[in-house]
Structure formats: structure tokens, C-alpha cells
Amino acid sequence: MFVFPNFCFGQHISKSEQQADSLFKLKKYDEAIGLFNQSISNKQINYIDSLRITFKKAEIFYIVNDINKSNDCNVLLTELIHKYPQINQNAHWKSYLLYIKGKSQRLVQEHDLASELIKKAISIRLQADIKDELTADMINSLGDIHMYLNNYEKSILLFKLAIKYYKTNKLYNKIVKVLLNESYIYWLKNDLINYKQLLDVAVKIINLFPVDENYIVLTYMNLGTYYLQQSDYFSAYKYFKLLENFENDGVSKEQIKFYLAMSSFYLGDYFVANKYFEKISANNLNSRLLFEYHYYYAYLSVSKKDFGLSLYFLKKCYNSNIRNNRIKPEEIEYSIANTFYKQNQLDSALKYVNLSIKDCNASDISRYVYARCLLLKGKIHNNSESENLYDKAQQLTITETDIKHSRTGYIFAETGIARFENKNYRKALADFQQALISVDLDFNSTNVIKNPECKNVLSFVNLAKALQYKSECLSEIYFQTDSLPYLIASFETAKLLSTQIEKMLKSYPLFESKQFLLDNSQHSFVRAQYLAYLCWKKTANAKYKNENLIIAEQSRAAILTAQMQENKFSKNNVSDSSSVELNEIEQGIAYLTGQINEYSPSNKSELSQKLNKQLFELQEMKNKLLESYKGEYGNFSSYFKQSQDMSFDELINFPLSEQIVLEYSLCDSVILLNVIQKGYLNVFEIKYDSLLKQCLTDYKNYLVPSEEMLYKIATLAKVNELGKYLYNRLILPAQSLISGKQLIFVQEPKLGFIPFEAFVSKQKYLIELHAVSYIYSINVTHESNRCKNSKNKSNMLAFFPEYNSEKLDNSYPAKKYYDGLSALQHEKETRNLLQIVDCDTFMLQHATEDAFKKNASNYSIVHLSLHSILDSENYLTSKLCFTPTKDSLNDGVFNICDVVPLRLNADLVVLSGCNTGNGEIITGEGIMSFARSFILAGSRAILMSLWELDNSSAIAINTGFYKYLTEGYNKAEALRLSKLDFLNNADRLHQHPFFWSGFVLIGDSENIKVPQPTNYVKIMFYVLGIFAFIIIVSLFLKLKYDFCWRRKLKDKILGL
Known part of the structure; x- marks a missing residue:
């Protein structure tokens, strides 16, 4: 954009000049020059206008590097100034001419002369006390020249002065440009702390003020590559993900996909990495990126244990590198050696690691690769020599990168792991402490009991690795020495790790990746919880007992609470039209995702590619729509602050006085049972031995036996015997606390989802003694209730689809799912249901997927009588x-x-019908994953079956459930009473838990209002009763009136 003092715009700015200015902004330089020439040819133009337009032309020729025409403009400008001496006396014009000449000298690489000319121009303006945008531009340009000449200190001073003047004039766009230039100097000087600080300032400005898209892209790209180099792959992914929303010539879409694939790969999210790698069109990559594409795809193949494919790509890179030298050969040799090592082919690994070391010795700039080679060689040898190799690797890395660097942290963490595996715990602990020092800029303590605050971390991945193994080292030393400080330090370290993981999970951009990371971090939460329990047992300090519950909840609720809040925002704050549009796009994405999942990842058919293309287009539409929300509603994704976990006091006050929560956590060979009653927490330890494992397996088999075994008294006797044993192991420790209470179970997914109500105590099923329900976690249930829309009216929706696969044409894509689906007993179910509740019903051909999507969000109760395929x-x-x-x-x-x-x-959502899985009980994670989707969608409770239930028992229990809901019972008690009715009316064989215990309530169990049908007979009796009352009152009043009248008449007669 052209920069001129206000008075310099002259008296006559023609239309053609205005159009040329607009074309300049659009970077249509040839057309702009044509219109400028047209403006100059105007005979009415004065010398000021001619001077201004010539300056504009000179700016364009500088931008397009046209040296000859730039010089022609300089000659013309000089002639104009000689012809009109008054111009030369004006500081603005005189300095601007020197500036233009200086820029022209830059084009011909005369940087010293350019520097002198621009320096004179700046001096003239400062003497005249002119500190405007143009002055700042000149100072910035002089800074660029000094940066080119490697005069970095002078350049930094000039950039800081330019920023000062830009800030005075509120030119934030140009401040970002200068910050990018200044940060580049720090990058060249390897001063990564100042480099990142400047980029962080740029990000803050971008978030507050309008900034040119090119500068935004460069800022995000620079931060992404910085974090990639620092091994903070989560932050790298975050910034590369932001780049997907921009169309920019400087950074191609293929580049962005490539960097997203790399960062997600290093995060350990191979599923997402693979998706991005498959999206990349190798033909659109330049030779450098194509080489790196093959290189990192080889790494991805290692993660998938496809070592053959990995070696194929690595050797392809190796042969290509000999010709083109794109990556140092020692790096490829190291990668090949590492691949062989993972296959336990130690001879081949040693051969290539020695080749890499040889090439490293011939290079002056490969100390980090050399350090990794020494580390790998130490692992291969695994003997006394290994210790010397590890020490040398550490020293080389410090020499190369300094103490405070993610690479240093990586080497110390990896040598620590190698020593830990060899049970050299003391030395390994020192290595992990040094790794923490390296990755946290504010932490310098070598005291192994102390931990960083993690406020300024270079690499989350290396931080997490060091914390995990440090905690394990401290535990091992505690078990060897029985020294309490090591146990407490081990817990505090594990707790810090779980907190950092939770923070990352809540801010991770992809929900699929959040769940992936949570699943792969579960061990860290479990260790922290168990260590808290051990600390409590050892110290009797209630603080550690309380921490065990808090951490157990963290591990279960890290994702869902934040996701539900985001859903609430979009539901309550996005306009109806925008919400409908977003809803349709998300449904399209979900549908295509489901279709793509039907194909194997290796399937490259034309249909698969077409579906992927459609999915990509829909995702782009969604991104643009969400971007539009930012302007209208504020930042969509951060509208809510990060969901705050419940405090300990809030957790123990979650259950009502008549409720009690039993939360199970599997910690290696121990199950921790947290029993939460109003205001109190009790903790019990249950041994998870081979007998309990076998009993759980047998119990599931007898709960859902073969049809042949189901109708045998012996089967019923066996399942009750196992149920009694499991009650004694899993519930009896808390028996004194649960008397007269409604039981809320928080299941441990690894144990499998067990219907506790079928356990046996004192010859009675647990359901006969207690109402039972299940929740995902206390935090999630609390958040679900908090996000409830209080304006939601009480109404009900029911679906009763029909299945007849014979009517479906063979070309129908989904026919395979309907083959074998039996018709459900809708007639009996609907008759029973409609006698009890008032609901809008979609029957048979009207019970379509489209009708469900359009109507489900408008009802407080949704009843789905259909088949599910698990x-x-x-x-x-x-x-x-x-x-x-x-x-x-x-x-x-x-x-x-x-x-x-x-x-x-x-x-409430009720899934009434049959699941058509493999006939077995759904696993613990399976049932919670199924329920999780409805929880995320906004349902407070789900009633569903764990296995394929007998249809008649399902109808009976459902009918009773709704009956008791209408009578005012809460959901858990209503389900209990309905099951008891079924048991009381069933014969001995049908009392088997298979027929009734599979129906479980997951989520909130509070009372809900169920709409009831209008009873016209009752209304008629009420009306008749009112009429009868009116008639009786009327007769009474008439009789009273007649009596009073007669008495008055009698008195009157007697008086006469």
C-alpha cells in the first residue's frame, strides 16, 4: 500500500488513479501501471500530482524487481525536483526521493549505497520531527539491509525503533511484519527463547487486530515449525491446523497436510497421521517435500509395525539422497538402524549405526545425530560399555544445543529409559531430572524430589516422558528402601503428569485424537491414583485419600465436560439458520465418515477416493462456517472457559442423601473402590487376583448363555452362585454403608460392564434391595445436568420402524445390514405404551432416519424401539x-x-429393542462408548440393553418403567420396581438374570415429568361431579330460603 503524508495527495486525484490504487492492492501491477500512465498523460495534471504518481510507479517497479524501469522513474523524479526547487526544500518529498533511490540500489545489490541513502532519508525526517508511518517504513527497510549484511545487532535496534513508531501510529499489521523479521534474526542466532517470545507477541496482535493474511500464515507456520523442532508436537499440530483455514500462495495445502501428518505422527496419533499422509497428493509436492514425505512415511510404517515397508522407503530415500543430498546421510542410516533394532535384528542395526557414526565423524554439524547413534549403539550392546556411550551422547547434545533445549531433554530422557530398563534406578532418576531441567525454561533444580511448575515448557512430549519414568524410578527406589519421601515424590510427579495430560486433552483440536490420547494415557492416571492411595495408607493423611478420588475423576472426565460445554454454546448461541446449516454439514460428515469406515484403509477404489473428496469438501465448509461464527458470536471454540473439574468437596456432595456412589478403578493387581456418600469418602482395596478374573469371565458367560443352556435350572443356580461370590468380593466391603441407599455405580471399563443388580446377597438379587443406576463419571453427570436447558418442555417422541429386507433391491447399499433383522412386536409395545404416556409416534414406513434427525432435538424423552448393530x-x-x-x-x-x-x-433416551452384535455382553468400554455419544449429544440419561434381550421381557420391563415414572418415582426406582414386577410374575426359569438384568440406566436418575394421555372418562366424571355439586348446593340454598321464608311468615302471622 502507498504511504504519503496527507498534504502530498495534491489537488487532483483522477478516477483512473483511484482505480490504479485499487488494482495495486489486488497486486494487479501491470494494469495499475497502465492507469497511472493514463493519469500522467492528462494535460490538466500539476507537478505535485505528477510527482506523486511517479513515486507510486517507482514503488511498483521495486516490488516486481524491474531495475531498468525503477531507474527510469528515479531519473524522472530527479528532473522534476530540479525543475521545481520548492520540492527539494520539503522534508517529506526530499526524504522520500532518497528512500526510493535507496530501494533501487537494493535491487542491484548495492546494499552499502542503499543503506547510506535510506539513512539520510531517515535523518531528514527525524530532524523535521516526522515520526509517521513512512518514517517507520524507512527504518524497517534499513533494518532489512543490515540483517542482509549480517549486522544483526544494528538490525534489531532498527526493528525495535520501527515498532515504536508503528505502535504510535497504531499500525499493528506492520508491527507483525517487523516482528517476523526480528524473530528471524533470533532464529539465525539460535536464540529460540527470544524467537518464540516475538512470535507470541505477533499472535496476540493477530488475535486483537486486523492483520494481513500473509503475515498470519507466516506467524503460524513459524510457530508450527518451531514447536516441531522443539518436539512440542501438540502445539505444532495446533498451529498447523490453524493454517488449514487459509488460502495462501506462500504455503500450499499439501505442505500443511504434510506438517499436520508429521506433528500428529510424533504425538503418537498414528490414526490421524495416516489420514493426513493418505490425503497428500505426492505429485503436488516439490522434490524436497516428496523426499521428506517418503522419509516420514517410513517412520509411520514402523509405528504400524510394517518394518518391511519402512525399510523400503528408507532405502529409497538413502539411494535418492546419494544423488541429491537432501538429508544428511547419517540421519537416514540412523533411521535404518533404528528400524532394524525394533525388529530385534541387532547385527543389521549395528552395521547401519556404525555407518551413521562414521558419517557423523566426517561432519562438523551432526552432533545431535551422533548422540542418537551413540545412544542406539549403547542399547544394541547392552553391556558395561553402554554407560560410557550414554554419557558421551549426553555431552555431545549439550555441546550442540545447550542445556535448555528439547533435544537435550530427549537424549536425557532416552538414556534414562535405557538405564531404567537395566534397573540402574539412581542414575536413571538423575537423567530424568536433567531432562525436566532441559524442557522447562524456569526449572533448574537437581534435587530429584522437586518438580517443575510447567509454565514455560519447550516440549510436552519429552516433559511427559520424563515425568512418567521419574515417577516409576522413585517408586522402585521406595520399594527397595521403604523411604517415605520417595513414595510421596513419586505420587507428586505422577499427579503433575496427569494434570498436564488433562490440560492437553481439553485443548486438543480433534475429538478422535483426544480419545486416542486419553486411552494411551490411562496408565498415567491409574498410577497417580494408586500412589495416592499408598501414600494415604502409609501416612494416614486424608489429603492423599481425597487425591485418589480427584484423579480417578480426572481420568474419566477429561474430554467430555469440555465437549459438552462447546455443544451447549452452539445450541444456545448460534442462530437457527446457522444451526440448521451446521447441523446438516455435520450430519453429512458423520454419514461419509461411516461410509468410509466400511472400506479398509488400503482400499484405493474410485468410490473410496470420491467419498474422501466429498468428506474433505464438507470439512472445509464446516471450517468456514465456524470461522463466520467467530465474527458474529466471538470465538466459538473458546466461548466457554476450559471446563473446571469438580473440587473434592463438590465430588463428595454430589450424591443425594438417599444415594451412594461406588466408583471402581483397576490399578494393576488391585481394584480401588471409592464409596461416596453425602459428605463422606471411604476407600477399599480389593485384590484383583486370578480367581476374581476367572469368576468375572464365567459370570458373563452364564449371564448370556447359549440357548440350550438358558432354560436349565443348573444354569440359573450357577449364575446365582457366581453372583453371590462377586457380591462378596466387590460390594461386601462397603455393605455397612449402602443399607437403604440407591446405588450409583461408576464402572471400570477394563472389567467389562457388569449388571451389578444381578449380584446375590442373602438369597436376594441386589435389585430387590436397592435401586441401581450407572454413570460415566461424577464430573460428566454434573456437567450434563448443568448444561440442561431449563426451558425444555415435557414431551415424548417414539419410533417404531419396520424391517423387511425382501422388499429391498440388491443394489440398495445398506441391504446387508437389514438381512436377518427380525420384525419387532410393535403392536403390543405401542398399545401398552400409549395407554400410559402421551407421545408423538412415527410408525413403520414413517419411522425413518430423516424424521429422527429432524425431530429428536425437540423432545425431552426419546423412545426408539429398533434394532441396533454393535x-x-x-x-x-x-x-x-x-x-x-x-x-x-x-x-x-x-x-x-x-x-x-x-x-x-x-x-431420557430409551433404546428399546434388540442389539444384533455377536450375542455376547458388550464390553465395558463398548457400552460406555455407545452411551457417550448420547451424553455428548445432550441426553441426561440412557436406558439400553447390554445384550440381545428377549422381546417380550423388554416390552414388559419398558411398560412397567413408564408406569412407575408417571407415578412420580425417579428413573432408577421406576426401573427397579418394573424389574421386580417382572420377577414376581415370571416362572422359575424366566427369573434368570438374562431376561431382566440387561436393561440398565446410564446417567442421571432424578425424577422426570412424563406426559400422560388425556383420560376422557375421568374428565367426564369430573364434569358430572361438578354439576352434581352445583345442583346439590342449589337445592340446599333453595330449601334454606324456603325454610327462612316460611319462618318469617309464621312469625308475622303470630304477631298479628
Whole structure:
């Protein structure tokens, strides 16, 4: 953009000049020059206008590097100034001419002369006390020249002065430009602390003020590559992900995908990394990126244990590198050696690591690669020589990168792991402490009991690795020495790690990746919880007992609370039209995701590629729509502050006085049972031995036996015997606390989802003694209730689809899902249901997927009487089967992951019908994954079956459940009473838990209002009663009146 003092704009700015200015902004330089020439040819133009336009032309020729035409403009400007001496006396014009000449000298690489000319121009302006935008531009340009000449200190001083003047004139866009230049100097000087600080300032400005897109892209790209180099792959991913929203010539879409693939790969999220690698079109990569693409794809293949493919790509890179020298050969040799090491081919690994060391010795700049080679060689040898190799690797890294660097942290962490595996715990502990010092800029303590505050961390990955192994080292030393400080330090370290993981999970950009990271970090939460328990047992300090509960809740609720808040924002704060548009896009994404999951990742068919292309386009549409929300509603993704976990006091006050929570956590060979009653916490330790494991397995087998075994008294006797044993092991420790209480179980997924109500105590099923419900976690249930829309009215929606696969054409894509689905007893179920509740019903051909999507979010109770298809390997691709249609987007097969975009506001969702999985009880994680989708969608509670139930028992229990809800019982008590009715009316064989215990309530158990049908007979009796009352009152009043009248008349007569 052209910069001129206000008075310099002259008296006559023609239309053609205005159009040329606009074309200049659009970077249409040739057209702009044509219009400028047209303006100059105007005979009415004065010398000031001619001077101004010539300056503009000179600026364009400088931008396009046209040296000859730039010089022509300089000659013309000099002639004008000689012709009109009054111009030469003006500080603005005189300095600007020197500035233009200086820039022209830069074009011909005469940097010293350019520096002198621009320096004179700045001096003239400062003497005249002119500190405007143009002065700042000149200072910035002089800083650029000094940076080119490697005069970094002078350059930094000039950049800081330019920023000062830009700030005075509120030119934040140009401040970002200068910050990028100044940060580049620190990058060249390897001063990464100042480099990052300047980029952080740039990000703050970008978030507050309008900034040119090119500068935004450069800032995010620089921060992404910085974090990538620092091994902070989470932060790298975050900034590369932001770049997806920009169209920019400087950074291609393929580059962004490549960097996203790299950062997600290093995060350990191979699923997402693989997706990005598959999206990359190798043909669109330049030779450097293509080489790196092959290089990192080889690494990805190692993670998938496809060592053959990894070696293929690495050797391809190696042969290509001999010709082109794109990556140091020692790096590729190291990678090949590492791949062989992972395959336990130690001879081949040693051969390539020695080759790499040889090449490192021939290079002056490969100390870090050399250090990794020595580390790997030490692992291969695994003998006394290894210790010397580890020490040398550490010294080399410090020499190369200094103490405060993520690479130093990586080497110390890896040598520590090698020593830890060899049980050299003391030395390993010192290594992990040094790794923490290296990755935390504010931490310098070598005292192994102390930990960093983690406020200024260079690499989360290396921090997490060091904290994890440091905690394990401290535990091992405690078990060897029985020294309490080591145990407490081990707990505090594990607690710090779990807190850092939780922070990362809540801010991680992809929900799939959040769950992936949580699943792979579960061990860290479990260790922290168990160590807290051990500290409590050893010290009797209640603080550690309380910490065990807090950490148990952290591990379960890290993702869902934040996700539910974001859903609440979009539901309550986005306009109806925008919400509908976003909803349709998300449904399309969910549908295509489900279709793509039907194909194997290796399937490169034309259909698969077409679906991926459609998915990418929909995701782009969603990104743009969310960006538009930012301007209208504020930042969509950060509208809510990060969800705050409940405090200990809030956790123990969660249950009502008549409730008690039993939360199970599996910690290696121990199950910790946290029993929470109003205001109190009790903790019990249960041994998870081989007998308990076997009993759990047998119990599941007898709960859902083969049809042949089901109708045998012996089977019933066996399942009750096992149920009694499990009660004694899992509930008896807390028996004195649970008397007369409603039981809320927080299941341990690794144990499998067990219907506790079928356990046996004193010859009675637990359901006969207590109402029972299940929750994902206390935090999640609390957040779900908090996000409830209080304006939600009480109404009910029911779906009863029909299944007849014979009517479906073979070309129908979803036909395979409907083959074998039996018809459900809708007639009996609907008759029973409609006698008890008032609901809007979609029957048979009207019970479509499309109708469900359009209506589900408007009801407080949703009843779905349908088949579900459970995928035991990936529960997110489990399906609900509505009436099939020919609509490809709403074909009737509804993936469970499609539920989330619906944004329900339901107090209760009932899945009545049959699941058609493999006939076995759903695993613990399976049932919670199924329920999680409805929780995320906004449902407070879900009633569903754990296995394929007998249809008649399902109808009976459902009917009773609604009956007791209408009578005012809460959901858990209503389900209990309905099950008791079933048991009381069933014969001996049908009292088997298979028929009734599979129906479970997950989520909130509070009372809800159920709409009841209008009873016209009752209304008629009420009306007749009112009429009768009116008639009786009227007769009474008439009789009273007659009596009074007669008495008056009698008195009157007697008086006469």
C-alpha cells in the first residue's frame, strides 16, 4: 500500500488513479501501471500530482524487481525536483526521493549505497520531527539491509525503533511484519527463547487486530515449525491446523497436510497421521517435500509395525539422497538402524549405526545425530560399555544445543529409559531430572524430589516422558528402601503428569485424537491414583485419600465436560439458520465418515477416493462456517472457559442423601473402590487376583448363555452362585454403608460392564434391595445436568420402524445390514405404551432416519424401539436401524457417531429393542462408548440393553418403567420396581438374570415429568361431579330460603 503524508495527495486525484490504487492492492501491477500512465498523460495534471504518481510507479517497479524501469522513474523524479526547487526544500518529498533511490540500489545489490541513502532519508525526517508511518517504513527497510549484511545487532535496534513508531501510529499489521523479521534474526542466532517470545507477541496482535493474511500464515507456520523442532508436537499440530483455514500462495495445502501428518505422527496419533499422509497428493509436492514425505512415511510404517515397508522407503530415500543430498546421510542410516533394532535384528542395526557414526565423524554439524547413534549403539550392546556411550551422547547434545533445549531433554530422557530398563534406578532418576531441567525454561533444580511448575515448557512430549519414568524410578527406589519421601515424590510427579495430560486433552483440536490420547494415557492416571492411595495408607493423611478420588475423576472426565460445554454454546448461541446449516454439514460428515469406515484403509477404489473428496469438501465448509461464527458470536471454540473439574468437596456432595456412589478403578493387581456418600469418602482395596478374573469371565458367560443352556435350572443356580461370590468380593466391603441407599455405580471399563443388580446377597438379587443406576463419571453427570436447558418442555417422541429386507433391491447399499433383522412386536409395545404416556409416534414406513434427525432435538424423552448393530472392534461405527429408504444420505442405517451433531436436550433416551452384535455382553468400554455419544449429544440419561434381550421381557420391563415414572418415582426406582414386577410374575426359569438384568440406566436418575394421555372418562366424571355439586348446593340454598321464608311468615302471622 502507498504511504504519503496527507498534504502530498495534491489537488487532483483522477478516477483512473483511484482505480490504479485499487488494482495495486489486488497486486494487479501491470494494469495499475497502465492507469497511472493514463493519469500522467492528462494535460490538466500539476507537478505535485505528477510527482506523486511517479513515486507510486517507482514503488511498483521495486516490488516486481524491474531495475531498468525503477531507474527510469528515479531519473524522472530527479528532473522534476530540479525543475521545481520548492520540492527539494520539503522534508517529506526530499526524504522520500532518497528512500526510493535507496530501494533501487537494493535491487542491484548495492546494499552499502542503499543503506547510506535510506539513512539520510531517515535523518531528514527525524530532524523535521516526522515520526509517521513512512518514517517507520524507512527504518524497517534499513533494518532489512543490515540483517542482509549480517549486522544483526544494528538490525534489531532498527526493528525495535520501527515498532515504536508503528505502535504510535497504531499500525499493528506492520508491527507483525517487523516482528517476523526480528524473530528471524533470533532464529539465525539460535536464540529460540527470544524467537518464540516475538512470535507470541505477533499472535496476540493477530488475535486483537486486523492483520494481513500473509503475515498470519507466516506467524503460524513459524510457530508450527518451531514447536516441531522443539518436539512440542501438540502445539505444532495446533498451529498447523490453524493454517488449514487459509488460502495462501506462500504455503500450499499439501505442505500443511504434510506438517499436520508429521506433528500428529510424533504425538503418537498414528490414526490421524495416516489420514493426513493418505490425503497428500505426492505429485503436488516439490522434490524436497516428496523426499521428506517418503522419509516420514517410513517412520509411520514402523509405528504400524510394517518394518518391511519402512525399510523400503528408507532405502529409497538413502539411494535418492546419494544423488541429491537432501538429508544428511547419517540421519537416514540412523533411521535404518533404528528400524532394524525394533525388529530385534541387532547385527543389521549395528552395521547401519556404525555407518551413521562414521558419517557423523566426517561432519562438523551432526552432533545431535551422533548422540542418537551413540545412544542406539549403547542399547544394541547392552553391556558395561553402554554407560560410557550414554554419557558421551549426553555431552555431545549439550555441546550442540545447550542445556535448555528439547533435544537435550530427549537424549536425557532416552538414556534414562535405557538405564531404567537395566534397573540402574539412581542414575536413571538423575537423567530424568536433567531432562525436566532441559524442557522447562524456569526449572533448574537437581534435587530429584522437586518438580517443575510447567509454565514455560519447550516440549510436552519429552516433559511427559520424563515425568512418567521419574515417577516409576522413585517408586522402585521406595520399594527397595521403604523411604517415605520417595513414595510421596513419586505420587507428586505422577499427579503433575496427569494434570498436564488433562490440560492437553481439553485443548486438543480433534475429538478422535483426544480419545486416542486419553486411552494411551490411562496408565498415567491409574498410577497417580494408586500412589495416592499408598501414600494415604502409609501416612494416614486424608489429603492423599481425597487425591485418589480427584484423579480417578480426572481420568474419566477429561474430554467430555469440555465437549459438552462447546455443544451447549452452539445450541444456545448460534442462530437457527446457522444451526440448521451446521447441523446438516455435520450430519453429512458423520454419514461419509461411516461410509468410509466400511472400506479398509488400503482400499484405493474410485468410490473410496470420491467419498474422501466429498468428506474433505464438507470439512472445509464446516471450517468456514465456524470461522463466520467467530465474527458474529466471538470465538466459538473458546466461548466457554476450559471446563473446571469438580473440587473434592463438590465430588463428595454430589450424591443425594438417599444415594451412594461406588466408583471402581483397576490399578494393576488391585481394584480401588471409592464409596461416596453425602459428605463422606471411604476407600477399599480389593485384590484383583486370578480367581476374581476367572469368576468375572464365567459370570458373563452364564449371564448370556447359549440357548440350550438358558432354560436349565443348573444354569440359573450357577449364575446365582457366581453372583453371590462377586457380591462378596466387590460390594461386601462397603455393605455397612449402602443399607437403604440407591446405588450409583461408576464402572471400570477394563472389567467389562457388569449388571451389578444381578449380584446375590442373602438369597436376594441386589435389585430387590436397592435401586441401581450407572454413570460415566461424577464430573460428566454434573456437567450434563448443568448444561440442561431449563426451558425444555415435557414431551415424548417414539419410533417404531419396520424391517423387511425382501422388499429391498440388491443394489440398495445398506441391504446387508437389514438381512436377518427380525420384525419387532410393535403392536403390543405401542398399545401398552400409549395407554400410559402421551407421545408423538412415527410408525413403520414413517419411522425413518430423516424424521429422527429432524425431530429428536425437540423432545425431552426419546423412545426408539429398533434394532441396533454393535461393532465390537469400533463402537463408533455401531448403528441404529430405522426404516430403510432410498435416500442415500438417510438410508436408515444411522451410525452412533451421527448422534452428537443432533444436539439433543433429552432427559431420557430409551433404546428399546434388540442389539444384533455377536450375542455376547458388550464390553465395558463398548457400552460406555455407545452411551457417550448420547451424553455428548445432550441426553441426561440412557436406558439400553447390554445384550440381545428377549422381546417380550423388554416390552414388559419398558411398560412397567413408564408406569412407575408417571407415578412420580425417579428413573432408577421406576426401573427397579418394573424389574421386580417382572420377577414376581415370571416362572422359575424366566427369573434368570438374562431376561431382566440387561436393561440398565446410564446417567442421571432424578425424577422426570412424563406426559400422560388425556383420560376422557375421568374428565367426564369430573364434569358430572361438578354439576352434581352445583345442583346439590342449589337445592340446599333453595330449601334454606324456603325454610327462612316460611319462618318469617309464621312469625308475622303470630304477631298479628
